[in-house]
Amino acid sequence: xxxxxxxxxxxxxxxxxxxxxxxxxxxxxxxxxxxxxxxxxxxxxxxxxxxxxxxxxxxxxxxxxxxxxxxxxxxxxxxxxxxxxxxxxxxxxxxxxxxxxxxxxxxxxxxxxxxxxxxxxxxxxxxxxxxxxxxxxxxxxxxxxxxxxx
Numbered sequence: 762x763x764x765x766x767x768x769x770x771x772x773x774x775x776x777x778x779x780x781x782x783x784x785x786x787x788x789x790x791x792x793x794x795x796x797x798x799x800x801x802x803x804x805x806x807x808x809x810x811x812x813x814x815x816x817x818x819x820x821x822x823x824x825x826x827x828x829x830x831x832x833x834x835x836x837x838x839x840x841x842x843x844x845x846x847x848x849x850x851x852x853x854x855x856x857x858x859x860x861x862x863x864x865x866x867x868x869x870x871x872x873x874x875x876x877x878x879x880x881x882x883x884x885x886x887x888x889x890x891x892x893x894x895x896x897x898x899x900x901x902x903x904x905x906x907x908x909x910x911x
Contacts, residue, residue, distance in 0.1 A: 775899070777825035778892050780885060781834055782861065782878035783817035785810045790864060790875045793849035802875035803854045803862050810877075822878060824892045826900040829863065845900045849873070851893045853886040861886040863893065 786806045792798050810817070819834035828848065831840040843865050851863040854877075862877040880886040 775826065777823040777830070780822045780824070780880065780889050780892075782820055782822050782880050782885075782889070784820050784831070784840075785817060785860070785877040785879055787874050787876045790873045793864060793866075793873055795850070796852065799850060799852045799862060799864065799875060800854060800856070802864075803852075803857060803860055803877050806862075806875065806877040807857055807860065817879065820878070822889065824889065824896050826896050826903055828896075829865075829893070845896060848893070848897075851890055853883075853890045858883040859886050861889040 786809055788802050788805045788809075790798055790802050818840075820840060821832045821834050823830045823832070826845060828845040829843045831842075832838065833840055843863075847868065848863055848865045851861070854860040854862065859880050859882065860877055861880055862875055864873055864875050866872070867874050878886075878889075880889065
């Protein structure tokens with residue numbers, strides 16, 4: 762449950778805001794951002810996810826000004842840690858409005874990957890997207906503050 766004024770709260774975001782989502786999968790993309798490209802990537806991920814009968818991995822996605830970290834909800838094992846500087850785009854899909862996705866550059870290959878997650882409600886998918894946007898702004902503010910004295 763998010764408090765009414767969660768969008769104005771900075772403290773929790775510094776520590777990291779957590780969301781429990783289901784990981785749908787990943788696909789490679791050509792461009793770092795763009796609504797149409799992201800929508801097409803999400804369609805591919807959702808179509809592939811529907812074909813496979815496997816159970817989706819439940820993850821705890823934590824958003825902070827440092828980036829996004831993914832933890833397995835059952836084992837508490839760290840799945841991935843993505844630096845805010847490697848994330849180029851995030852969105853809530855217009856058609857699949859419970860789907861949150863982000864595009865990031867892979868640390869290993871340098872390829873652009875679109876990762877998609879299913880949230881229990883449309884409002885939560887939107888909250889994750891807004892939280893990532895706030896994290897970007899906060900990271901920029903912190904970076905500018907750190908470089909202002911030079």
